Amino acid sequence: MTTVEDSVRTMTAPAGSPRPSALERVLRAREISIVLAIALLVLVTAVGHPSFVKSQSIRDILLGTAIMVVLAVGQTIVVVTRNIDLSVGSVLGLAAFAAGTLLMDHPGTPIIIAVLVGMAVGAGCGLVNGLLVRFGDVPALVVTLGTLYVYRGVAYLWAGGQQINADELPDGFLSFGTSTILGVPYLALIAVAVLVAAGIVLRSYPAGRQLYALGSSPDGARLAGIPIGRRTLAAFLASGTLAGLAGVLFAARFGTVDAAAGTGYELNVVAAVVVGGVAIFGGSGTVWGAALGALLLTTIGSALPVLGVDQFWQQAIVGALILLAIGIDRLIAARVAAALKKRGSHVR
Amino acid sequence: MSAEHAPLLAVRDVSKSFGAVAAVRDVSFPLYAGEAHALVGENGAGKSTIVKMLAGVHRPDTGAIELDGVPLDLRSPADARAAGIAVIYQEPTLFPDLSVAENIAMANPPRGRLRTIDRGRQLRDAEALFRRLGVMIDPARPARGLSIADQQVVEIAKALSADARVLVMDEPTAALSAVEVERLFTVARSLRDRGAAILFISHRFDEITSLCQRVTVMRDGRHVSTDPLAGLTVDDLVRRMVGRDLSTLYPERTTTPGDVVLEVDGLRRDGFFRDVSFQVRAGEIVALAGLVGSGRSEVAQAIFGVDPRDAGTVRVHGRPLRAGSPRAAMAAGLALVPEDRRLQGLVMDASISRNVTLPRSGTLARLGLLFGGSERRAAAEWTARLQTKYGRLADAVSTLSGGNQQKVVLAKWLSTLPRVLMVDEPTRGIDIGTKAEVHRLMSGLAEDGVAVLMVSSELPEVLGLADRVLVMREGRLVAELDRAQATEESVMFAAVGQTRAASAQSAASSGSDDSPAGSARTADKDRNASADRSAGTNAGTDRKTGAGAGVEVAL
Numbered sequence: 001m002t003t004v005e006d007s008v009r010t011m012t013a014p015a016g017s018p019r020p021s022a023l024e025r026v027l028r029a030r031e032i033s034i035v036l037a038i039a040l041l042v043l044v045t046a047v048g049h050p051s052f053v054k055s056q057s058i059r060d061i062l063l064g065t066a067i068m069v070v071l072a073v074g075q076t077i078v079v080v081t082r083n084i085d086l087s088v089g090s091v092l093g094l095a096a097f098a099a100g101t102l103l104m105d106h107p108g109t110p111i112i113i114a115v116l117v118g119m120a121v122g123a124g125c126g127l128v129n130g131l132l133v134r135f136g137d138v139p140a141l142v143v144t145l146g147t148l149y150v151y152r153g154v155a156y157l158w159a160g161g162q163q164i165n166a167d168e169l170p171d172g173f174l175s176f177g178t179s180t181i182l183g184v185p186y187l188a189l190i191a192v193a194v195l196v197a198a199g200i201v202l203r204s205y206p207a208g209r210q211l212y213a214l215g216s217s218p219d220g221a222r223l224a225g226i227p228i229g230r231r232t233l234a235a236f237l238a239s240g241t242l243a244g245l246a247g248v249l250f251a252a253r254f255g256t257v258d259a260a261a262g263t264g265y266e267l268n269v270v271a272a273v274v275v276g277g278v279a280i281f282g283g284s285g286t287v288w289g290a291a292l293g294a295l296l297l298t299t300i301g302s303a304l305p306v307l308g309v310d311q312f313w314q315q316a317i318v319g320a321l322i323l324l325a326i327g328i329d330r331l332i333a334a335r336v337a338a339a340l341k342k343r344g345s346h347v348r
Numbered sequence: 349m350s351a352e353h354a355p356l357l358a359v360r361d362v363s364k365s366f367g368a369v370a371a372v373r374d375v376s377f378p379l380y381a382g383e384a385h386a387l388v389g390e391n392g393a394g395k396s397t398i399v400k401m402l403a404g405v406h407r408p409d410t411g412a413i414e415l416d417g418v419p420l421d422l423r424s425p426a427d428a429r430a431a432g433i434a435v436i437y438q439e440p441t442l443f444p445d446l447s448v449a450e451n452i453a454m455a456n457p458p459r460g461r462l463r464t465i466d467r468g469r470q471l472r473d474a475e476a477l478f479r480r481l482g483v484m485i486d487p488a489r490p491a492r493g494l495s496i497a498d499q500q501v502v503e504i505a506k507a508l509s510a511d512a513r514v515l516v517m518d519e520p521t522a523a524l525s526a527v528e529v530e531r532l533f534t535v536a537r538s539l540r541d542r543g544a545a546i547l548f549i550s551h552r553f554d555e556i557t558s559l560c561q562r563v564t565v566m567r568d569g570r571h572v573s574t575d576p577l578a579g580l581t582v583d584d585l586v587r588r589m590v591g592r593d594l595s596t597l598y599p600e601r602t603t604t605p606g607d608v609v610l611e612v613d614g615l616r617r618d619g620f621f622r623d624v625s626f627q628v629r630a631g632e633i634v635a636l637a638g639l640v641g642s643g644r645s646e647v648a649q650a651i652f653g654v655d656p657r658d659a660g661t662v663r664v665h666g667r668p669l670r671a672g673s674p675r676a677a678m679a680a681g682l683a684l685v686p687e688d689r690r691l692q693g694l695v696m697d698a699s700i701s702r703n704v705t706l707p708r709s710g711t712l713a714r715l716g717l718l719f720g721g722s723e724r725r726a727a728a729e730w731t732a733r734l735q736t737k738y739g740r741l742a743d744a745v746s747t748l749s750g751g752n753q754q755k756v757v758l759a760k761w762l763s764t765l766p767r768v769l770m771v772d773e774p775t776r777g778i779d780i781g782t783k784a785e786v787h788r789l790m791s792g793l794a795e796d797g798v799a800v801l802m803v804s805s806e807l808p809e810v811l812g813l814a815d816r817v818l819v820m821r822e823g824r825l826v827a828e829l830d831r832a833q834a835t836e837e838s839v840m841f842a843a844v845g846q847t848r849a850a851s852a853q854s855a856a857s858s859g860s861d862d863s864p865a866g867s868a869r870t871a872d873k874d875r876n877a878s879a880d881r882s883a884g885t886n887a888g889t890d891r892k893t894g895a896g897a898g899v900e901v902a903l
Binding site: 160200204205209210212213215216217219220221222224225226229279283284 | 403404405424425426427428429435437440441443445446450454457463464465467845853
């Protein structure tokens with residue numbers, strides 16, 4: 001029963017104190033707990049198998065994470081708008097093959113041109129996704145599930161069963177994929193640059209905040225005059241472009257590209273994003289969290305084989321993590337809803 | 349307050365149609381600076397359409413909205429904002445995941461270095477706005493979890509930050525308590541006194557009289573009158589809003605109520621309704637009237653078990669009914685024809701026969717399997733009884749007209765041979781002819797001894813069909829009127845919480861302060877209660893309600 005006193009209390013409830021809300025505390029706890037989980041995993045693995053912290057395996061983790069982070073950043077941009085991009089694995093494959101073919105046919109091409117070509121291929125794919133979602137009025141899940149197969153099909157058609165091997169690619173490109181500065185691979189630096197840029201745009205520019213607003217309340221966004229169509233299109237364009245970049249990084253790292261490159265990556269990326277605290281229904285989450293999620297999943301992928309854990313269990317653990325992350329999200333949502341319901345019961 | 353000078357904003361001869369339905373026809377009224385202007389009318393009178401045109405959501409088909417005498421071309425909500433028109437909707441449109449300060453500054457955030465958003469200034473700006481409004485809300489917290497009242501205040505802060513000259517408030521008080529309303533009004537008055545023009549929409553006359561100086565009445569999409577509020581009584585306003593004769597669409601009925609079939613005692617669902625007790629006898633049609641959102645549909649849904657209930661008992665033929673189990677309710681002989689047939693009543697893509705037989709698929713099945721034969725026979729029988737027009741029984745329900753869809757829903761539940769039939773808005777959005785058929789059908793069922801509980805927003809339907817009228821307001825039963833007592837005005841007054849003698853003036857002074865929460869009992873027939881807290885969450889549907897035939901008289 002809500003009384004006048006309740007209303008008064010609600011009104012005069014302590015405000016003005018800039019203490020973080022329960023929601024923020026939990027989200028922050030999410031990022032800290034991921035860091036702790038990574039630290040624990042590395043520690044445990046390193047104690048049993050000191051070779052795990054040798055620079056070689058750390059570099060492998062960083063290289064793998066770099067590609068995943070670039071994809072996760074793009075995915076985050078899409079997911080905060082209450083959409084999803086399932087085509088990123090196929091886009092990665094297509095872009096990797098495009099960049100590889102270019103370098104194979106014209107070995108003198110500067111690396112930056114190859115990178116730009118890969119990104120352009122990705123941007124084209126992202127544009128198609130965005131246009132279909134914007135004008136087709138079809139849920140992104142369906143659109144990108146379709147383009148997942150379409151883009152993969154294009155890659156197969158183009159490759160025609162052939163494979164680009166490391167010895168067909170220029171040495172400069174391959175060393176770009178594996179060299180380091182002060183022990184940090186170029187690829188990781190690129191990923192960090194992407195991460196920082198996206199983080200700043202999403203946090204501090206109106207366009208970035210509008211993406212969150214869009215995912216948080218599409219109706220509200222429409223009434224607030226936010227250009228929903230343009231922002232949605234831009235999000236898919238960004239995701240596609242970043243998937244294209246990831247494709248070039250993939251080609252540089254592995255040196256071997258065939259039409260199947262990146263198959264299944266989309267699910268890993270979505271997993272990383274969800275584990276990293278990006279709400280799958282949009283509106284909240286950061287690229288930092290998503291990047292941590294990518295790092296955690298990549299570390300698990302490297303550590304568990306070292307620990308002798310069965311392949312099956314690796315997948316089960318990743319699955320459990322996703323369920324845990326979603327469970328936490330639901331728990332928060334239910335708590336908030338319950339609190340709202342109590343306050344909202346002004347029936348008298 | 350304001351002399352007869354040029355209006356700040358003028359609505360001039362605007363019309364707007366949706367398909368074949370004219371929602372607004374040739375409406376004109378002025379808004380003056382420093383004045384609050386009430387817009388009143390029944391559900392479906394076109395108020396929300398006016399609001400949406402001012403907000404830039406809809407564009408008028410003809411006519412214009414003029415600001416300072418210059419016609420505006422509002423193509424989008426952004427245009428409206430740029431023109432200095434801020435709209436506060438009944439349901440706040442905040443972004444729950446973003447901070448309060450961000451919500452306020454979303455349209456035009458303060459920029460710092462490299463054109464980034466200056467978060468510090470954004471917070472300080474919000475704090476300054478809240479200080480001006482005299483409220484304490486932490487601008488750094490996310491909007492999620494704010495009470496509706498606080499969300500409305502944030503919406504006002506948004507309007508302030510945009511230097512809005514015209515503030516449109518579309519039933520902002522529907523979900524607020526009396527204290528919260530007063531606080532909102534304090535804020536609105538200070539804005540008004542600084543020279544803003546306010547358009548205020550509400551069903552509550554005491555609120556209108558306490559805030560507004562001028563009032564425009566709309567009916568059926570047309571402008572009825574615009575006058576200074578000072579000389580008007582509530583009676584005048586209600587008469588202008590209703591302004592019609594009861595149609596003669598309704599069948600003559602002679603009722604001989606039998607035993608009590610449905611007995612509801614102390615039913616409560618937190619946040620929706622409380623202390624709801626009533627009985628329905630065999631052969632009786634009882635109407636549950638009230639404003640949209642007063643909790644009528646929720647009561648029916650809780651009785652049927654679709655929604656949970658937090659307290660109270662439901663008895664059918666004296667036997668208590670388990671809460672939260674539609675299956676048990678059906679077994680006990682209850683049927684509920686829901687309000688929204690597309691969402692709740694039908695499986696739109698399934699065939700007519702599948703829809704009709706859905707609640708009985710268990711009894712029609714043999715060895716757990718449904719064979720087409722029994723399904724088709726049952727469906728053919730009931731659709732024929734209801735004179736449903738269709739091509740083939742195998743056609744998808746979505747191919748039928750609204751009226752025939754409603755008949756399929758009715759057939760579906762009547763085929764279960766219910767002893768208690770609950771119908772929620774049985775004739776919403778269907779044509780007059782079908783309406784009359786549905787009315788005859790319900791009347792016939794009652795004569796056959798079925799207890800009928802009808803939730804309806806259409807007053808003529810309520811008055812024409814019901815043996816008794818229960819009026820709900822703010823989630824409680826506030827009046828029980830028998831056939832002789834029930835008139836458009838008595839039901840309307842009970843639903844909005846005024847007695848008919850109360851003039852605008854006295855309503856203003858008695859205000860919304862005589863409502864100590866909670867405990868007073870329900871169903872006192874002529875209780876002169878306080879501010880109406882009703883029109884709750886789904887009053888936003890009011891335009892759609894009006895989209896039906898012209899006879900719709902939703903409250």
